Amino acid sequence: MAGHSHWAGIKHKKGKADKQRSKIFSKLSKEITVAAKLGDKDPTMNPRLRSAIQSARSANMPKDNIERAIDKSSANTGTNFENLRYEGFGPNKVAVIVETLTDNKNRTASNIRTIFQKAGGSLGTKGSASHYFNQKGIIKIDKDEISEEEILEIAIDSGADECVTKEEFHEIQCSVDDLYNVKKNLEKKIDNFISTDIEWIPLNNVQISVKQKESLIEFFETLEDDDDVQNVFSNVEVKTN
Numbered sequence: 754m755a756g757h758s759h760w761a762g763i764k765h766k767k768g769k770a771d772k773q774r775s776k777i778f779s780k781l782s783k784e785i786t787v788a789a790k791l792g793d794k795d796p797t798m799n800p801r802l803r804s805a806i807q808s809a810r811s812a813n814m815p816k817d818n819i820e821r822a823i824d825k826s827s828a829n830t831g832t833n834f835e836n837l838r839y840e841g842f843g844p845n846k847v848a849v850i851v852e853t854l855t856d857n858k859n860r861t862a863s864n865i866r867t868i869f870q871k872a873g874g875s876l877g878t879k880g881s882a883s884h885y886f887n888q889k890g891i892i893k894i895d896k897d898e899i900s901e902e903e904i905l906e907i908a909i910d911s912g913a914d915e916c917v918t919k920e921e922f923h924e925i926q927c928s929v930d931d932l933y934n935v936k937k938n939l940e941k942k943i944d945n946f947i948s949t950d951i952e953w954i955p956l957n958n959v960q961i962s963v964k965q966k967e968s969l970i971e972f973f974e975t976l977e978d979d980d981d982v983q984n985v986f987s988n989v990e991v992k993t994n
Contacts, residue, residue, distance in 0.1 A: 774812075780983055781809045782822040783854055787834045789826035800933045804949040811947045839865045840882035843874040843987070844968045845961050848882040850953045851976060852984040861981040868979070872972040885988050886953040889914075890932030892925040892939065893947035899923070903942075911938035922947055926954075955988035966991050 785805045792799035796806050802823075809819050837858055839851040849869075855861040869876045894904065896918065904923045908916035913935050915926040927935045929951055936949055961969065969989060976985050 776978070777812055778809075778814050778818060779980065780854075781805065781812060781814055782818060782825075783834070784983065785809060785819060785822035786825045787854060789823045794823055794826065800936070804936075804946075807946045808948045808950075810945075837861065838879065838883075839876060840879060841869050841874055841876040842882065843869065843972050844872050845959070845965050845989075847959050847961070847969065847987050847989040848885040848955070849874070849976075850882055850886065850986045851982055852986075853979075853981045854983050855981040861979075864979050864981070865976070868972070868975050872968070872975070874972070883953065885957070886955050886986065888929055889952055889954050890927045890929050890935065890949075891952045891954075892927075892932075892936055892949050894923045894925070894939075894943060895945065895947055896922055898943060898945055907939060907942050908935075911935045950984075952984075953986040955986075957988065958990035959988050960990050963991060 785802065788799060788802035788805045792802060794802070796803040806819055809822075834854050834856050835858060837853045837855060839853065839862070841849055841851075843849045851865055853861050853865070866876045892913075899907075901918045901923070904918070904925070905916045908925045911925075911934075912931055913925045913927045917924045917926070925935065925939070932949070932951065936946075939946075969987075973985055973987070976982050
């Protein structure tokens with residue numbers, strides 16, 4: 754889901770907050786529109802739409818924006834979006850997976866390839882980078898919503914593989930196939946979620962120095978600035994010393 758990309762510890766907030774928020778809202782709106790177009794417009798009957806709306810609310814998107822994005826799914830009958838994945842290697846040979854939502858795959862492929870090449874990286878074939886990752890269902894819940902002990906118990910009862918409490922949220926991991934069943938069980942006890950996503954979790958991280966960090970940040974930010982890019986995942990980790 755847009756706004757929830759992961760760079761394994763080097764996420765860097767950039768630019769003016771308004772510009773960044775506008776970009777996130779645009780990508781979330783696109784996901785809501787596509788989810789509503791592909792399924793039921795009632796979020797209780799459409800897990801993808803429900804998750805998209807929850808992510809939009811977590812990003813403080815106004816209710817009017819969410820409703821407009823859903824309405825757009827009916828009016829936008831001539832436009833077909835595709836979820837496409839690109840894989841490759843960025844600066845310092847870090848593995849990168851880029852998830853896109855596009856209505857023009859030729860444009861998107863050209864843009865992504867150019868970004869990789871300008872950064873000194875290379876776009877690969879499908880499977881070239883993804884074998885460095887596990888694909889997992891990831892559910893995030895604000896720590897204020899429920900205690901660590903309670904969420905651990907509920908996660909186990911719901912069939913999750915793992916529950917980890919981080920600085921600001923609880924993170925529940927499960928298999929991709931079980932994601933919405935686990936989520937449905939959690940919804941019996943929890944009302945508000947930060948996000949529900951399918952993410953690429955690195956099997957092993959590639960360590961880079963603090964000095965190498967800047968070129969990677971620029972590369973990732975250029976990717977995320979592309980209107981068709983929804984999520985960026987990498988196996989990079991910055992050395993602390």
